[in-house]
Amino acid sequence: MGITKKVTVLAVGLGLVTLSACGSSGGDDSGGGAKIVTLVSHSSWAVSKDVLAAFEKQSGYKVRVLEDGDAGEAVNKAILTKDNPQGDVFFGVDNTLLSRALDNGLFQPYEAKGSDRIRPEFRVDQDKHRVTPVDTGDICVNYDKAYFSKHKLAPPTSFDDLIKPAYKDLLVTENASTSSPGLGFLLGTAAKYGDEGWQDYWKKLKANGVKVVSGWDQAYNEEFSGSAGGKKAKGDRPLVVSYASSPPAEVIYADPRPTTAPTGVADGTCFRQFEYAGLLSNAKNAEGGKALIDFLVSKTFQDDMPLNMFVYPVVEGAQVPKEFMEFGPAAENPQTMDPAKIADHRDDWVKSWTSLVLR
Numbered sequence: 001m002g003i004t005k006k007v008t009v010l011a012v013g014l015g016l017v018t019l020s021a022c023g024s025s026g027g028d029d030s031g032g033g034a035k036i037v038t039l040v041s042h043s044s045w046a047v048s049k050d051v052l053a054a055f056e057k058q059s060g061y062k063v064r065v066l067e068d069g070d071a072g073e074a075v076n077k078a079i080l081t082k083d084n085p086q087g088d089v090f091f092g093v094d095n096t097l098l099s100r101a102l103d104n105g106l107f108q109p110y111e112a113k114g115s116d117r118i119r120p121e122f123r124v125d126q127d128k129h130r131v132t133p134v135d136t137g138d139i140c141v142n143y144d145k146a147y148f149s150k151h152k153l154a155p156p157t158s159f160d161d162l163i164k165p166a167y168k169d170l171l172v173t174e175n176a177s178t179s180s181p182g183l184g185f186l187l188g189t190a191a192k193y194g195d196e197g198w199q200d201y202w203k204k205l206k207a208n209g210v211k212v213v214s215g216w217d218q219a220y221n222e223e224f225s226g227s228a229g230g231k232k233a234k235g236d237r238p239l240v241v242s243y244a245s246s247p248p249a250e251v252i253y254a255d256p257r258p259t260t261a262p263t264g265v266a267d268g269t270c271f272r273q274f275e276y277a278g279l280l281s282n283a284k285n286a287e288g289g290k291a292l293i294d295f296l297v298s299k300t301f302q303d304d305m306p307l308n309m310f311v312y313p314v315v316e317g318a319q320v321p322k323e324f325m326e327f328g329p330a331a332e333n334p335q336t337m338d339p340a341k342i343a344d345h346r347d348d349w350v351k352s353w354t355s356l357v358l359r
Contacts, residue, residue: 037061037288038087040280042074042180045091046308047301055295061288070215071180072097079104082281088289091134091277091296096183098124098131098276099343107131107278108286113294117315122274124339131276134296135311138244138331139184140270141171142263144226147238156239158268159192162205169209171239172223175358177350179215180273185241186353187342188271191335195345202356211237212357220246226263228254244270245310248327252307261327270331275311 039045045065056062066086068074075097078090082105093101101107107130115123115132122133141162143155156162162171174182190198213219220242221227223235228250247261254262277296279289295301302318305311312320312330 035061035285035288036064037089037285037292038064038066039292040066040068040074040078040085040087040090042071042092043067043069044309048304048308051300051304054300055292059288059291059295061285061291063292070178072178072183075101075106078280079106082106085280085282085284088280088283088285089277089292090280091275093131093276093278094180094184095124095274095337095339096180096187096342096346098339099346101278102130103343105281108281108283110279110290110293112290112297114297114315117299117317118297119314119316122314124274124276131278132293132297133274133314134277135275135305135309136314136330137273137311138270138334139181139188139241139273140244140331140334141185141266142220142224142226142240142242142246143266144224144238145262145264147225155264156266156269158266159189159201161266162210162239162269163201163208165208167208167239169211170237171205171209171241172211172213172219172235172237173241174216174219175212175214176353181216181241181243182212183346183350184271184273185269186349187337187346188269188335190345190349191271191337198349199352199356202353206357210357216242226250228262239266243310243328244331245312245324245328248321248323249310251327252323265328265331267331268333270334272331272334272336274314 052063068077071092071094075093090106109129111129112132118133122136125131141156148155153166156167161167173185176182176186189201193201211223213223219240223237224240225234225236225238227234244265247263247265250263251258251261277293279286279293283289297315299315299318302313302315305313306321306324
């Protein structure tokens with residue numbers, strides 16, 4: 001998703017980066033009489049300082065950011081505090097968790113200025129406008145090129161490959177009950193193999209030695225052998241559930257910068273993810289919240305977003321960095337799932353997955 005603003009840990013994909021809060025943690029103003037608008041998010045929010053400063057100057061609002069961990073954690077906390085919310089806007093609820101947020105009345109209606117420029121395939125909740133699409137990306141298995149070259153083994157390209165004996169004990173994934181990419185990977189298998197077949201697939205994946213850890217940072221920066229950004233020694237797993245945008249991040253933040261990405265993507269393992277922002281019910285600064293949501297779909301923010309959060313923009317005309325096209329293009333045929341089906345089955349699937357894989 002980007003580079004952390006606090007420490008030099010490489011983090012890529014949706015829902016993964018730490019950012020120190022912007023602006024004051026105080027009440028009505030933050031110097032110069034500017035009013036505070038508070039953005040509540042998982043720990044992946046990132047924006048260029050000059051872009052944020054321009055918004056603050058133009059709008060008269062000072063932005064404060066509150067982080068609440070992984071996407072699932074953040075959504076659950078926001079629901080629990082919805083009567084007295086921590087902030088005004090929530091960013092980072094994705095399509096795997098959207099129904100939980102909407103069913104619990106987390107957001108109030110607001111149609112963002114400029115939302116007509118959002119590409120039609122990303123729009124949801126069009127009758128009530130409780131959420132606004134902000135970005136998209138693909139959850140995919142990444143592989144360590146050096147490992148597969150050294151072992152003269154072709155990297156996997158599909159879900160089917162991952163259960164083959166050649167890839168035994170090579171994959172690490174995140175817990176589907178606590179991690180957004182972990183849940184996305186589970187949904188990808190459900191979309192691929194159907195309501196019944198996905199359980200048989202996971203039995204085979206478990207028998208083939210898949211390792212499950214709590215979240216992305218542990219999986220990518222500690223267990224994955226191909227990560228350049230971990231604080232600890234590299235792990236011994238050359239396959240990890242991450243994002244299609246992880247390889248370009250490995251290139252962009254390497255010093256010196258390599259000519260090719262050290263990691264690759266198994267294109268046939270991808271699940272498409274979308275992230276949304278919404279005006280929180282009972283927001284104390286609803287007007288500031290509306291201005292902030294307008295900013296999130298502005299061309300200025302959408303152009304700035306890819307190289308900060310390593311996700312794709314959703315508005316027409318926004319620029320996609322050449323590094324994305326070269327090192328981490330979006331999957332050609334990702335698995336997808338209707339939000340209504342996710343709503344109907346997500347909790348039961350996660351419960352079944354937990355019993356099958358963790359016990």
